[in-house]
Amino acid sequence: HKTGKAVAVVGSGPAGMACAQQLARAGHSVTLFEKNDRMGGLLRYGIPDFKMEKDLINRRLMQMQAEGVVLKESTEVGVHVSMESLRENFDAVVMSGGAEEARQLTIPGAEKSGVRLAMEFLTQQNKRNAGDDEMRAAPRGSILATGKHVIVIGGGDTGSDCVGTSNRQGAASVTQIEIMPKPPVRENKALSWPDWPMKLRTSSSHEEGCERDWSILTKRVVGTNGVVEGLECVRVEWADGQMQEIAGSEFTLKADLIFLAMGFVGPRKAGMLDQSEVALDPRGNVAANVVDYQTSVENVFACGDMRRGQSLVVWAIREGRQCARAVDLHLMGTTELPL
Incomplete structure (x- = not known):
């Protein structure tokens, strides 16, 4: 059942993909933005093919599209699309852009x-x-x-x-x-x-x-x-x-x-983060807790490495799913998504 709510998820790594799929299953209209040629974040471009076959990502993306997720590759939020326009056109925005600033x-x-x-x-x-x-x-x-x-x-x-x-x-x-x-x-x-x-x-x-x-x-x-x-x-x-x-x-x-x-010292600041004006924690990551995943800006959420700093794929997936639950609860007042 569609809820009539629209959510933008920015960054298609493991956190963003997990979050987008759960939100779609809750009935929201979800658009997943990715600055690179293909979806997947560091799963796609950071892990060598000899360690992870990219057909695994493609299969999941086909599943997500069948469930209604709209995929927008080669679209960098903060460059091709402004954060202001996302906030105007979507009921909620999830930032899951990773921690790409290398030491x-x-x-x-x-x-x-x-x-x-x-x-x-x-x-x-x-x-x-x-x-x-x-x-x-x-x-x-x-x-x-x-x-x-x-x-x-x-x-x-x-x-x-x-x-x-x-x-x-x-x-x-x-x-x-x-x-x-x-x-x-x-x-x-x-x-x-x-x-x-x-x-x-x-x-x-x-x-x-x-x-x-x-x-x-x-x-x-x-x-x-x-x-x-x-x-x-x-x-x-x-x-x-x-x-x-x-x-x-x-x-x-x-x-x-x-x-x-x-290693990495946190998310890139230029573009999306600077435009969003969200508060950062002392380590330079987006400040948000693991209860509601909300940033200091209304209706803007953060999860994955962008929130917790450089970490593992399994943590990113977990945060993406938990963030989706928090967004669903925020938009609808109740949720059936799992913790």
Whole structure:
């Protein structure tokens, strides 16, 4: 049964897709906006195809369209459509644009052409695989690791994805470095439970071939004429949460490409967030609680990484579904959507 209410969901990652589908099932008219060529957010362009087949996203999108969700790709809210127009034409707006502002490398030489963000690299390759225009995601030019010595800074999943993609492109060598100490092979359950256990994790990309090193601090990117040739590093030791450089441990890694996979610092502010004028929390994320998901602006909601910061797909899906319930309750005064 249609409610006569219209909701705009901005950002088609796991939070946005989950939220949009639940709202459609509650009877609302839902429009899902995505700035990229295709729906899916980082599911589409952040996770390599060898880790997640994109047919899974396509199947869900076909299901959502059959349920009445209107999909608007290549439409960036804050650029092609203003937040003001969304608020005028929809009864509620859900912001689920993710946390795309990457942490930068602030050392001498980091401006050289061979120092690139991990998401630039991964997005380009996924666009190539899909037959899309990769240059839309290449403001600084195309990136290929073929025949090059690659350094990946950051030991998380994004760094692992850069390793696997570099190997598939035929890199001459791949080295992944991390500033934190090497985790233990087995977790100390007495210390970690019920939190995520701290232990050494080896992905399929690592098994395919790369060098890994820990407790490494980067000092300077070296090269000539703006071209990367190496990365100066020093080893560090950790004590009581404090890091200290080890005297005499300096060394240089040969590098043609350096990928920054050091995490994200929050959502992009330019465009949608600036126009929305919503309040931000101390970390720079959109301020909203997990009860009603409402922002400081009336009828505007936020969920997923845009609200909680960089996190996991499962958290984004959960927040999207809970946010849909909160929006339905807000619009109708009652809801049958599950918690």
